[in-house]
Amino acid sequence: MKEVEHTQQIMIQFSKTIEMFGLTPLEARLYTYLFLSDKALTLDEMGIAMGKSKTAMSTNIRSLLDLNLVTRVWRKGVRKDLYEANSQLLKSFMNFYFKKRADQIIQQKEALEHMKESIEENKTAIEADDFGKFTSQLESMIDFHQELENRYKNMG
Amino acid sequence: MKEVEHTQQIMIQFSKTIEMFGLTPLEARLYTYLFLSDKALTLDEMGIAMGKSKTAMSTNIRSLLDLNLVTRVWRKGVRKDLYEANSQLLKSFMNFYFKKRADQIIQQKEALEHMKESIEENKTAIEADDFGKFTSQLESMIDFHQELENRYKNMG
């Protein structure tokens, strides 16, 4: 197996992993390519490597920047923008993925808890039995969120 | 707030959570609706509730069945297929999501480890320095997979 083939295989495999975290295929390939590269790259270089337009590079790099997976780099005498992948993989993905998920879970748990309270306030106005099963399902949902929250918090 | 509005709110919130696990919006709404319902439902009933065609229900229910989130139920004298949501939320999602992810991570870790070995075998044939940075990135990737694997295993 030649070096190029190795690189291609690594690109494919690692991109697959990264897609698991909600990146689009191109974002994933791009990030992987930057991560493997030992130097910061320009939009044009990436475009050639990915076989995509410069515009596509621009928008995809912006996504990666927003997720803090990529950093813009300055180098003396170079006019073009240069980008490199953040090297601390675990830390980066913790921040953009797991923390974000934990937050979202908490937020939704709170929304459901709020619903539960609101329902209990109005309880007297309605046949109690109609709500038996219903509120029990709501409680299951809240429990579920709580357990997810615990688990995501443990990931950090 | 009326009961119907409560139900709608819960549907919306819980569906959002479930979409986080890679279900499409319709799959998520459908699952939530089944979970809230106290009885098993037919394709027609779901179609009306979701405002979608029966065909759409059929394909989406099949997805949920494949993920073991939903069970087909038999009831005496009822000709139509009946479906209900599996009630143990955490268990269901562990099985279809976290376990599956852990497996995928392991698989990709192994692919990368295999690459690393293959590269080391051919090492002598190539300038050693060219590979310095490159293999170090590969090692980071493998470490990353290992840490993810540990974390996902801890979730169970």
Added chain:
DNA sequence: TATTACGTACAGAATAAACTGTACGTAAAA
């Protein structure tokens, strides 16, 4: 200051995903 080169906004084209309605095989009911 004038010119060149850069990144990106934007409109439209290509591609992919979701959804519908018809049509058909199959099993229950008559």
Added chain:
DNA sequence: TTTTACGTACAGTTTATTCTGTACGTAATA
């Protein structure tokens, strides 16, 4: 056996996403 009702395969349509090329504002160079 004949008829009816069910779920789904499939083709085509609608909707959403991704991608490209042009055009423009802006900043570096001369």
